[in-house]
Amino acid sequence: MNENPPMEAARYPDGSMLYPSHPIGPDGNEPVETVDLSAYTAELITWTTSTATPPGVREPNHIGIVEFDVDGEPVRAIGQLTSGDVEIGQTVEPVYVDELREPGAGIREPDSQAWDGYRFEPVD
Amino acid sequence: MTQFGQREAWIRELLADAGQACLDDAGVDGSELDHLYVSNMASGEFEGQTGIPNAVAHDLNALPAYTARIDQTSSSGGAGVYGAWQSVASGASELTLLIGGEKMTHRTTAEATDVIASLTHPAEYKHGLTLPSFAGLTARRYLHVHDAPRESLGKVAVKNHKNGVDNPHAQFQKEVDLETVMDSPIIADPLRLYDFCPITDGSAALLFCPESVAASYTDNYVTITGIGGATDTHVVHERMDPTTMAGVVESGEIAYEMAGVGPDDIDVAELHDMFTILEFLQSEGLGFFEKGEGWKAIEDGVTDRDGELPINTSGGLKSKGHPLGASGVAQIYELYHQLRGTAGPRQVDAETGLACNVGGFGNCVITTIMEAAQ
Numbered sequence: 001m002n003e004n005p006p007m008e009a010a011r012y013p014d015g016s017m018l019y020p021s022h023p024i025g026p027d028g029n030e031p032v033e034t035v036d037l038s039a040y041t042a043e044l045i046t047w048t049t050s051t052a053t054p055p056g057v058r059e060p061n062h063i064g065i066v067e068f069d070v071d072g073e074p075v076r077a078i079g080q081l082t083s084g085d086v087e088i089g090q091t092v093e094p095v096y097v098d099e100l101r102e103p104g105a106g107i108r109e110p111d112s113q114a115w116d117g118y119r120f121e122p123v124d
Numbered sequence: 125m126t127q128f129g130q131r132e133a134w135i136r137e138l139l140a141d142a143g144q145a146c147l148d149d150a151g152v153d154g155s156e157l158d159h160l161y162v163s164n165m166a167s168g169e170f171e172g173q174t175g176i177p178n179a180v181a182h183d184l185n186a187l188p189a190y191t192a193r194i195d196q197t198s199s200s201g202g203a204g205v206y207g208a209w210q211s212v213a214s215g216a217s218e219l220t221l222l223i224g225g226e227k228m229t230h231r232t233t234a235e236a237t238d239v240i241a242s243l244t245h246p247a248e249y250k251h252g253l254t255l256p257s258f259a260g261l262t263a264r265r266y267l268h269v270h271d272a273p274r275e276s277l278g279k280v281a282v283k284n285h286k287n288g289v290d291n292p293h294a295q296f297q298k299e300v301d302l303e304t305v306m307d308s309p310i311i312a313d314p315l316r317l318y319d320f321c322p323i324t325d326g327s328a329a330l331l332f333c334p335e336s337v338a339a340s341y342t343d344n345y346v347t348i349t350g351i352g353g354a355t356d357t358h359v360v361h362e363r364m365d366p367t368t369m370a371g372v373v374e375s376g377e378i379a380y381e382m383a384g385v386g387p388d389d390i391d392v393a394e395l396h397d398m399f400t401i402l403e404f405l406q407s408e409g410l411g412f413f414e415k416g417e418g419w420k421a422i423e424d425g426v427t428d429r430d431g432e433l434p435i436n437t438s439g440g441l442k443s444k445g446h447p448l449g450a451s452g453v454a455q456i457y458e459l460y461h462q463l464r465g466t467a468g469p470r471q472v473d474a475e476t477g478l479a480c481n482v483g484g485f486g487n488c489v490i491t492t493i494m495e496a497a498q
Contacts, residue, residue, distance in 0.1 A: 065261055
């Protein structure tokens with residue numbers, strides 16, 4: 001059983017999905033359900049390796065935009081990659097990390113948001 | 125407009141200097157102002173100084189003019205232009221001074237980057253997303269989808285540095301060659317140091333009034349004929365095409381319609397080249413070039429100062445510098461001089477100009493179209 005927090009995307013009445021969820025979706029309505037994306041793999045849309053990172057962020061920081069296919073519905077996410085040795089189009093899977101960035105090291109109030117989440121790891 | 129670069133002055137002095145210079149140039153006393161706006165993103169975060177419009181109004185003898193600070197992140201300057209234009213167009217003010225400015229260089233690059241990155245969604249911020257990293261992500265996708273050479277981005281930096289040599293207010297008045305750009309350190313792969321604008325202190329100011337008032341001061345003024353603002357999602361990865369900035373497209377359409385012109389009518393443009401890739405995205409989003417072909421324009425010299433459509437004759441943010449709240453104001457300052465024929469060695473043949481000021485990573489956009497007075 002997966003004990004990690006879900007990577008929760010919202011599904012809206014028109015079928016569209018967003019991650020992170022928003023109170024109002026593209027169709028102007030509230031979400032009708034959530035979907036845990038951590039159970040899915042995704043395609044790497046693009047990526048970068050940032051060498052000039054702000055306080056509390058690992059250096060270098062590999063980052064990617066990925067696209068999940070949830071029963072034919074695309075939903076995108078952004079996040080750290082576990083490796084910079086990747087290619088556009090590669091398959092990745094979410095891997096839970098309890099602290100993506102050191103809370104309080106940057107300008108944002110530590111208690112104002114969560115700091116855990118999912119990195120994306122290339123799948124052979 | 126004040127010197128852009130590393131300045132000893134703090135935000136209040138930077139703003140007052142640009143404001144006073146503008147008033148002196150127009151022959152207007154501060155006491156004549158109805159409205160005074162200050163475009164600024166983050167003086168509280170950078171310097172611990174808030175309430176700056178009130179302080180600057182005092183410094184400029186503008187009391188009791190109505191004052192307000194306008195923050196729209198990197199497009200605070202453009203938003204200020206929009207606000208100042210609205211104040212006059214609505215009849216609320218007959219004389220509005222807009223001053224844009226930012227004081228940044230006393231912070232380390234990492235600290236300044238973090239202040240700017242504080243505009244990101246929590247789901248982005250916790251991953252360490254910065255504006256430069258968004259640029260790297262977008263540039264890689266653009267080069268991949270459009271089969272564009274990496275060197276084309278480097279040529280934007282070369283062009284804008286060349287233009288900046290002739291701008292006495294520019295932070296960098298120095299040419300760079302393509303080899304230097306392509307050999308510079310990686311910042312957000314595939315983008316390198318010279319693909320990014322610097323961190324800058326500086327300020328710029330503009331005076332807005334109805335044409336009837338302008339004509340009482342001078343025959344050589346310019347008019348805003350079209351202006352549009354638009355907002356896109358601030359969750360950048362939600363955009364299904366990362367290489368299209370919807371805010372650019374939509375603000376451009378509004379401005380074109382208001383001005384009664386189209387992309388082919390634009391003679392000179394100031395685009396928000398905070399990163400080299402943004403010059404391609406805006407030149408395509410504004411309809412100057414087909415989607416995916418902005419890179420060909422730089423290769424063919426179309427956007428050079430002596431090309432068909434000169435882009436960033438001021439040197440752009442890339443060379444002139446990017447004091448956040450000042451940049452959108454400084455874009456209009458450049459067009460003001462280009463359209464009046466007072467741009468000196470940077471002068472091009474232009475009757476209609478366009479400026480595009482981008483906040484966040486395309487999150488908020490202001491497009492302004494201007495013409496010389498007839």
